[in-house]
Amino acid sequence: MLDDVDRRLLRHWQGAPEMTSADLAVVLGLPAARVARRIERLREAGIVRGIHGVVDWGALGYAVEVSLRIQLEKSVQGAFDAFLAAAREVPEVTEIQTFLGRVDVRLTAIARDMGHWQVLYRERILALPHLAEIEALMHVATVKTDQSLPL
Numbered sequence: 001m002l003d004d005v006d007r008r009l010l011r012h013w014q015g016a017p018e019m020t021s022a023d024l025a026v027v028l029g030l031p032a033a034r035v036a037r038r039i040e041r042l043r044e045a046g047i048v049r050g051i052h053g054v055v056d057w058g059a060l061g062y063a064v065e066v067s068l069r070i071q072l073e074k075s076v077q078g079a080f081d082a083f084l085a086a087a088r089e090v091p092e093v094t095e096i097q098t099f100l101g102r103v104d105v106r107l108t109a110i111a112r113d114m115g116h117w118q119v120l121y122r123e124r125i126l127a128l129p130h131l132a133e134i135e136a137l138m139h140v141a142t143v144k145t146d147q148s149l150p151l
Contacts, residue, residue, distance in 0.1 A: 001045070005030070007151040009038055010047075014148040017051050057094075057110050064111040065139040068125065069103045071132045079130035080104070090124050 005028065012027050013019060021039055025032040042048040057065070073079050087096055087107060095108035109125065111117035
């Protein structure tokens with residue numbers, strides 16, 4: 001599906017997502033219009049889903065980050081969907097992932113400090129529907145976070 005030019009384009013764009021199609025055209029040695037068409041084709045194919053700004057939550061005063069491993073009540077019909085819908089409504093939840101296996105869902109939540117975390121945990125997280133088991137893992141450090149692929 002991808003040719004060598006597409007791979008080069010994606011490799012450069014992953015490394016510097018602020019690059020415009022004109023910037024990429026210079027690096028790739030191609031006309032800007034051709035690069036713009038390739039980017040549009042990659043978007044239409046669902047390969048490029050968007051460009052995101054990376055926010056440093058700590059710089060905005062959110063000093064606490066917690067991963068929550070959650071098991072849900074599986075005997076209740078619709079429990080999974082009800083839980084996910086309610087979890088999406090918690091503004092401090094920054095990520096929701098679903099799994100097969102012992103853990104059903106993993107949430108990432110942020111809080112300003114431990115006091116804020118305690119209120120968030122008691123009033124919002126524990127109030128989510130159909131919780132069977134929950135384990136909170138406090139983040140200590142992020143060692144690597146990279147969504148670039150080796151193209």
